[in-house]
Each structure stands twice: as structure tokens, then as C-alpha cells.
Amino acid sequence: MEKKNIDWSNLGFGYIQTDKRFVANYKDGAWDEGTLTEDANIVMNECAGVLQYAQTCFEGLKAYTTEDGRIVTFRPDLNAERMIDSAKRLEMPPVSKEMFIKAVKEVVAANAAYVPPYGSGATLYLRPYMFGIDPVIGVKPASQYQFRVFATPVGPYFKGGAKPITIRVCDFDRAAPHGTGHVKAGLNYAMSLHAIVDAHNQGYDENMYLDAATRTKVEETGGANFIFVTKDGKVVTPKSSTILPSITRRSLIVVAKDYLGLEVEEREVYLDELKDFAECGLCGTAAVISPVGKVVDHGKEICFPSGMEEMGPVTKKLYDTLTGIQMGRIEAPEGWICTICE
Ligand code: PLP
Ligand code: COI
Numbered sequence: 001m002e003k004k005n006i007d008w009s010n011l012g013f014g015y016i017q018t019d020k021r022f023v024a025n026y027k028d029g030a031w032d033e034g035t036l037t038e039d040a041n042i043v044m045n046e047c048a049g050v051l052q053y054a055q056t057c058f059e060g061l062k063a064y065t066t067e068d069g070r071i072v073t074f075r076p077d078l079n080a081e082r083m084i085d086s087a088k089r090l091e092m093p094p095v096s097k098e099m100f101i102k103a104v105k106e107v108v109a110a111n112a113a114y115v116p117p118y119g120s121g122a123t124l125y126l127r128p129y130m131f132g133i134d135p136v137i138g139v140k141p142a143s144q145y146q147f148r149v150f151a152t153p154v155g156p157y158f159k160g161g162a163k164p165i166t167i168r169v170c171d172f173d174r175a176a177p178h179g180t181g182h183v184k185a186g187l188n189y190a191m192s193l194h195a196i197v198d199a200h201n202q203g204y205d206e207n208m209y210l211d212a213a214t215r216t217k218v219e220e221t222g223g224a225n226f227i228f229v230t231k232d233g234k235v236v237t238p239k240s241s242t243i244l245p246s247i248t249r250r251s252l253i254v255v256a257k258d259y260l261g262l263e264v265e266e267r268e269v270y271l272d273e274l275k276d277f278a279e280c281g282l283c284g285t286a287a288v289i290s291p292v293g294k295v296v297d298h299g300k301e302i303c304f305p306s307g308m309e310e311m312g313p314v315t316k317k318l319y320d321t322l323t324g325i326q327m328g329r330i331e332a333p334e335g336w337i338c339t340i341c342e
Pocket of ligand 1: 220246
């Protein structure tokens, strides 16, 4: 199969339309089988549930070319499970795990020419999503839904790739206690847009959100969880019921313990403690592991000893091991790698 003529190594995190996407429809209480289509546009009624009341959720995962030339995805079963949780919280009919994984596999295989080559630094980002499509004007769930998966080749989420970023402690909240922070609802991202535009205008790369109830604990950013490393080499990651349960973070906990022999603490992390950490990073599918060099808390700078030039040593080991597993250089734990094309 011939690859598309794309400058893979210079891709940013943007949308490039690929050849095929998956679409399935829910009507009269059941999902149809779904099919691949070339049509990237969606036509819907002006009163569709997604347009009026933001009834939509999504997922994000990647397809990789491995060192030995296979095309694989990473733990798609966990994305399927999380999308079921998101759908339930938004009163949408979940897509079965089987259908989710089938759709992902079909979209990757149909767009194999867009899967960036091994070593290019780029990957194929997959975006499964679903939304209410029939008219609703009273506040209630739609009765018809569409589930789609499209693919787009991407490079690093943050310009500069592995260069440490600067983030600020944000005065806006991302998620309320007992709200929707733990699921991947589109509405969580809509409400973060003002905060991220404001952060960028002030010269920061990202926002650090605090817990809305007490504003003393570190939650996450708009699109990634945090990992910290203590001065004695322990990995610490915030535990909260209002953050997204990152698949990357859950995988890194295993990598840290089982591959690197590190101690891991999943616990509440107080803003006051930041000054004591040696390293900080953002983890997620898009972010992979992006090092944070500095956090600015209302003018007060917290500079991690790892500095602004490169990833800290423990973050780097976590990064190398995780990406080594994803790209087939390091043996993966059972069930983590889903091969799509040999
Ligand atoms: N937190 C938020 C708010 C996200 O949008 C994402 C991205 O999916 C993550 C964390 C990281 O999750 P994952 O590692 O499953 O991609
Ligand atoms: C991801 O990492 O897949 C995300 O969804 C984060 C962001 C791009 C929204």
C-alpha cells in the first residue's frame, strides 16, 4: 500500500480529511450495523439534540506503525468502555464495545495510507463520537443518534514536541462535583474554550484546573491528566472523581511499577505541594507525555528542577517505555496492543 504524500514529520495536531469514516445510526431503539462512507459532512435538522443541548460525547485514540511494519492501536477496549460511561451519563444509547472496536478497525484499515510511517513522529488520530440527531426543543434526550469514527494524521499536540511548556493555575473551573468531569462530554470542552483562549492570550500553553469545591487540589488540564515525580523518584498522580480517567495515565501507572520498578501514588495532590516536585508532565492520547517546566500561580512561578530545556529523567523513562510499547519496540502487557494490519 502506497502512503499519501504528506510531510509526516512536520504535522501539527490538526484536521486533515482522510478517505473513509464509519457511520452508524440509532433509530427505533436500535443501532444499525454501520458502514464506511466517503462523505465527511453531516446533514441534520436545525433542532437536533446536539445543536440545542450539546448532547454529544467523544473518544480519542491513535493508530501506530510499529517497528516491524504492523499497524496497531493501543487499548481500544478502554476507549470503548469509557464511551459507554459517557453515553450513559448523557442519556444516550451506548454503542457496544464490539461495534466500537469494529468501527475503529475498519476506519484504520480503510485509511492505512494515512497511517504515518514508523519513526516519523506522527500517528493516526482516531475520533469516535456520537450525538443526538433528531429534533428536541423541550430539554430532554434525543431519540435518534449517530455514531461516527473518523481518522486524521497528527503530530505533537504542543508545538515544540518534547520541549517543556508553561501552564497557569486557572481561575475558571472545568468540572463541578457530581458533574460530568469524569466522562468525555463535548460540553466539558465547550466550557474550557474561553479559559484556553485566555491562557494563550496571556502567553501560557495550558490551564491547570483546580477542584471546584475547594480550589486547593490539582485536577487536570483541558485535555490531559497530570503526573508528577517527587525528588526521591516516586510517581504521583492526582486522584479525583471529577477528572477524566486517562487511559494513558492508567497505562503509565503500570509502566512505572512493572517496567521501571518505581513507586506510584495515586492520591489527592495539593497546589501547595507543587513546589516540592522534581518533574511534572501532562499525559493523554494527544499529549502523550508533554513535560511541564513551569506553573504560574497568579504571578508566583513554580519552576520544576527539570527546567525548561528538556524532559526530566523519570518523565523521559516513562515516555520512552510507553512509546516503545506502542510502537512495538518493547513487549506490551497482555491485551494492550490491537493489531489491525500485519
Ligand atoms: N483529560 C482530558 C480532559 C482529556 O480530554 C484527555 C484526552 O482524552 C485526557 C485527560 C487523557 O485521556 P487519555 O489518556 O485516555 O487520552
Ligand atoms: C485526546 O487526547 O485524545 C483528547 O481528546 C484530548 C484533546 C485533544 C481534546
